[in-house]
Amino acid sequence: MRVSYQKRILFTAISMLIAFTLIAAALWFPLVPRDVDITDSIFVLDITDSMNVKDVEIDGEQVTRLEWAKQFTKETILAMPCGSHAGLAIFSESRSLILINPVDVCTTYHDLTQMLEQINPHMAWARSSEVSKATYTAIKQAKKIQPVPSIVLMTDGHESPPLNPKLFPKFAGTPGQVHGVLVGIGGDELLPIPKTNPEGDLDGFWGVNEVMQKDVYASMRGDLQEYYENKPRTEHLSSQKKSHLATLAARVGFAFLSSPDDPNELVDVIKSESEPIVQTVDYDLYAWFSGIALVLILLVFLPYSLFSRKRNPSSVHD
Amino acid sequence: MSLVGLDWGYPWLLLFLPLALLPWVNHNLDKTVAWVHLVPVDPLSNVINIGLKLLASIAIASLILALASPSLPEQKQERIGEGAEIVLLLDRSRSMDDPFAVKTQAASVSVGGKNSKRNVAREYLTEFVRNRPDDRFGFVFFSTKAINLLPLTYDKEAVLATINANALGKGLSDTNMAEALLSSAKMFEGQPYRGSRIVLLVSDGGQILSDEAKENIANLYKNMNLSIYWIYLKSRQEMTLEESDNDNLLWVDIPERKLHKFFKTIGVPYRAFEAGSLKSFAEALAEIDRQHYETLIVEETLPHQPKADLFLWLALIAMLILASSHLYTLWGVKKAHE
Numbered sequence: 001m002r003v004s005y006q007k008r009i010l011f012t013a014i015s016m017l018i019a020f021t022l023i024a025a026a027l028w029f030p031l032v033p034r035d036v037d038i039t040d041s042i043f044v045l046d047i048t049d050s051m052n053v054k055d056v057e058i059d060g061e062q063v064t065r066l067e068w069a070k071q072f073t074k075e076t077i078l079a080m081p082c083g084s085h086a087g088l089a090i091f092s093e094s095r096s097l098i099l100i101n102p103v104d105v106c107t108t109y110h111d112l113t114q115m116l117e118q119i120n121p122h123m124a125w126a127r128s129s130e131v132s133k134a135t136y137t138a139i140k141q142a143k144k145i146q147p148v149p150s151i152v153l154m155t156d157g158h159e160s161p162p163l164n165p166k167l168f169p170k171f172a173g174t175p176g177q178v179h180g181v182l183v184g185i186g187g188d189e190l191l192p193i194p195k196t197n198p199e200g201d202l203d204g205f206w207g208v209n210e211v212m213q214k215d216v217y218a219s220m221r222g223d224l225q226e227y228y229e230n231k232p233r234t235e236h237l238s239s240q241k242k243s244h245l246a247t248l249a250a251r252v253g254f255a256f257l258s259s260p261d262d263p264n265e266l267v268d269v270i271k272s273e274s275e276p277i278v279q280t281v282d283y284d285l286y287a288w289f290s291g292i293a294l295v296l297i298l299l300v301f302l303p304y305s306l307f308s309r310k311r312n313p314s315s316v317h318d
Numbered sequence: 319m320s321l322v323g324l325d326w327g328y329p330w331l332l333l334f335l336p337l338a339l340l341p342w343v344n345h346n347l348d349k350t351v352a353w354v355h356l357v358p359v360d361p362l363s364n365v366i367n368i369g370l371k372l373l374a375s376i377a378i379a380s381l382i383l384a385l386a387s388p389s390l391p392e393q394k395q396e397r398i399g400e401g402a403e404i405v406l407l408l409d410r411s412r413s414m415d416d417p418f419a420v421k422t423q424a425a426s427v428s429v430g431g432k433n434s435k436r437n438v439a440r441e442y443l444t445e446f447v448r449n450r451p452d453d454r455f456g457f458v459f460f461s462t463k464a465i466n467l468l469p470l471t472y473d474k475e476a477v478l479a480t481i482n483a484n485a486l487g488k489g490l491s492d493t494n495m496a497e498a499l500l501s502s503a504k505m506f507e508g509q510p511y512r513g514s515r516i517v518l519l520v521s522d523g524g525q526i527l528s529d530e531a532k533e534n535i536a537n538l539y540k541n542m543n544l545s546i547y548w549i550y551l552k553s554r555q556e557m558t559l560e561e562s563d564n565d566n567l568l569w570v571d572i573p574e575r576k577l578h579k580f581f582k583t584i585g586v587p588y589r590a591f592e593a594g595s596l597k598s599f600a601e602a603l604a605e606i607d608r609q610h611y612e613t614l615i616v617e618e619t620l621p622h623q624p625k626a627d628l629f630l631w632l633a634l635i636a637m638l639i640l641a642s643s644h645l646y647t648l649w650g651v652k653k654a655h656e
Binding site (some may be wrong): 005010012016019023026096099102103107115118122227287288291292293298302 | 337340341343344345375378381382384385387395459461462463464466467468469471473474476479480483484487488490491494521595626627629630633634637638640641644645647651652655
């Protein structure tokens with residue numbers, strides 16, 4: 001099909017005129033308000049001794065669980081849309097301590113990552129690791145922040161002293177009232193736990209007789225003796241306690257994500273778990289206008305003649 | 319991605335830049351003539367022809383560049399401001415959960431209430447930070463170990479969020495004053511001297527420091543030219559840091575008096591503000607406000623500046639000429655056919 005010269009001139013002129021108008025619109029069209037779903041979250045990092053076990057990888061290199069948690073937190077913050085807020089907290093002993101309330105992930109990115117870098121095992125104020133209670137305190141404190149943030153707890157789930165499976169610490173809140181995700185870190189193999197001295201420096205490994213092998217309740221009761229005699233004494237070793245974390249997550253109404261690979265996966269889980277806050281941002285439509293203008297101009301200049309020449313060999317071009 | 323001094327939001331779009339060459343290989347608007355030599359050679363028309371192709375290329379390239387979302391990267395800009403560099407050293411010990419400056423022993427029983435020392439400190443520090451736009455703040459996490467949690471920053475949102483977080487939950491049992499003081503000083507290490515440097519200690523109690531710690535602190539603070547401000551949050555209204563004649567025997571020998579004495583002997587600017595009530599706390603902060611308006615060089619970060627408009631303008635001008643020329647051609651051809 002060959003379009004007449006006159007028509008081609010007409011189409012070109014019209015396209016150019018529209019393209020010109022579109023570019024003008026790209027420059028001057030007012031900003032359009034648009035709703036974006038954003039989330040507020042607090043990243044709670046487990047800084048207890050078991051997090052010093054080196055059984056996770058970043059780029060093929062063996063690193064400690066805490067280093068992995070820090071790196072993954074950083075990447076997750078980076079993957080969150082601007083306008084989202086993130087806070088940081090640490091947990092040691094039986095409680096979570098909030099270091100910074102949620103702040104904008106884009107404008108405060110530099111300070112957030114600086115603070116994240118500072119988090120280290122030295123900050124632990126006691127040498128026990130009570131994951132469940134720490135989760136409860138994180139929930140309790142999150143309620144005091146407005147808007148209530150979701151909790152992202154990065155932990156291996158190692159409880160020390162161990163818990164009695166029948167006597168789970170009581171959760172006083174309503175499950176699901178505060179949203180959150182437990183992120184399980186660590187391998188499946190039981191590995192020795194590096195020991196930190198009161199100064200927080202690494203100092204050998206925890207020995208089999210240095211940690212409580214059974215929970216406080218059981219150790220005071222004779223009738224459970226038999227049960228514990230058959231149980232291997234492995235509380236000085238640590239792996240990712242997936243079933244415990246799943247139980248804990250169910251108890252408080254959190255999601256559980258074991259060893260995620262992709263920060264976007266975690267961002268999606270946080271989004272689906274929490275009630276996103278709708279924030280109106282002013283959206284510039286310039287990309288749409290200039291995109292269409294570009295397509296129009298390209299349509300004018302696409303080399304159609306390459307296709308039509310064969311069919312009409314008599315046409316001559318100057 | 320950064321290229322030619324600009325950050326590009328969608329750098330992959332730059333791969334489409336060769337499309338700008340399309341006008342040069344294009345014959346869509348060529349007119350079929352019987353014999354080419356019938357067309358007279360017209361140098362002006364050749365120049366116009368090349369000009370129009372150039373404009374089309376510019377329009378296409380500019381649009382692609384604009385779509386790739388260019389922006390000037392963050393820039394640091396220095397300006398002269400009035401302010402100080404302040405490291406906040408907030409006591410996170412359990413005693414900070416006690417009520418602030420009560421008159422009777424009985425009133426000090428309620429723990430973690432609205433008027434806890436921790437809450438009072440938060441309210442007033444928030445006010446203080448808000449009132450000092452030019453100051454740079456740092457924050458030291460202060461427990462058994464001192465960690466320089468928030469390195470000096472101008473970002474008020476980060477500082478305020480850290481102060482607010484500090485008011486949440488219960489206090490920690492152990493605090494290590496000596497290490498916290500040393501750690502605070504380290505915050506200024508490697509920083510260019512910009513103006514007044516203050517370590518602002520907000521605490522309700524002192525600690526007996528070892529002689530070695532005292533010597534280290536004294537040396538470090540003198541060398542680094544630091545001032546110490548201590549906002550002393552007392553539990554009982556009549557407690558004072560200075561000795562007086564009618565002292566209650568209970569607080570003649572309290573650690574805070576020893577710390578106060580030590581601070582006075584270091585030989586660096588030191589002021590203690592005995593925040594006895596909310597009113598005097600406010601006055602204490604206002605006093606710091608007044609004293610520390612020294613000029614200093616303030617570093618500001620200018621956020622990303624989108625530069626797409628620049629390219630859109632270029633495309634617009636090119637298109638203005640192109641569109642007019644094509645409209646003119648259309649008019650000419652119409653006329654010729656009439």
